[in-house]
Amino acid sequence: AQSVTQPDARVTVSEGASLQLRCKYSYSGTPYLFWYVQYPRQGLQLLLKYYSGDPVVQGVNGFEAEFSKSNSSFHLRKASVHWSDSAVYFCVLSAYSNNRIFFGDGTQLVVKP
Amino acid sequence: AQTIHQWPVAEIKAVGSPLSLGCTIKGKSSPNLYWYWQATGGTLQQLFYSITVGQVESVVQLNLSASRPKDDQFILSTEKLLLSHSGFYLCAWSRDWGNYAEQFFGPGTRLTVL
Incomplete structure (x- = not known):
């Protein structure tokens, strides 16, 4: 079965710090992967x-x-975050086999000044 | 430039009442169209997709239906709303049919069912 897991529901970092948001996917075929921000x-x-x-x-x-x-992963990174990066980030898998789109649960990023 | 418009912006409806949400894409002919639902604080679920006028594929059954009456229009509807229909509804379009195709999302409609 296809799925996307974002293990961190919420990540808090200080402005200027580096960032990694984790994403793991499950799919036996060729994955098409995206990161979206909301x-x-x-x-x-x-x-x-x-x-x-x-x-x-x-x-x-x-x-x-x-x-x-x-590792079946597609981690998102940024070297130095800005307060305006505060948002929810979704990792998305597009599955070729059945034209389905799968979203992770999202990670809420909070950037502290 | 392409634009995507959703209406209404927000809606408060009673359980058992009908619903119709709309989505229009301008500036792109024959777009691929999608409906998604996002429960409050939750992830997005793909509901429907359409690659051509009059043809809609259902992905998740939530007692909703979708139609594509025109090339640039996608409608989501139900005759009887449930409390569980509350949430955020997003329409999206893509240029190409394919798994690598980037989707462009509309601003969404927030639905509250009481």
């Missing part, structure tokens, strides 16, 4: 996506993610 009472915006090639992908606003097939 600001309060808004829709989702794409940060980055991966489907092949270099396992480290660059996204908007200094975000990057690293795909690991051996």
Whole structure:
């Protein structure tokens, strides 16, 4: 069965600190993976996506993610967070076999000034 | 540029009443369209998708239905609302049908069922 797990419901970091948000997926086929961000009472915006090639992908606003097939992971990173990065981050799996989209539960990021 | 509009912005409805939520995409012909539901504080669940006018595929059964009457319009509806229908409804579109296709989300409709 396909699924996405974001083990951290909430992450709190200080402004300027580095960040890693974890994502694990379960899928036997070729995964297409995305990270989206949701600001309060808004829709989702794409940060980055991966489907092949270099396992480290660059996204908007200094975000990057690293795909690991051996670990079934797609962790999101940022070198230095800003208070405006406070939002909910969703890891998303697109499953080729049945055209299904799977969202993780989301990680609430709180950046303290 | 493409824009996606959802209506209404928010709705408060009584249990057992009908519901119709709409989504319109401008600036893109033949988009692929999606409906998602997000329970308060929860994750998003894919409800429906459509790759062409008049054709809608159901992913999750929540006593809801969807229709695509026009190329740029996607409607979510039910004749009888349940308390469990409360939440945030998001419409999205993508350029291509495929798993690598980025989805563009609308601003959402917040539904409260009392």
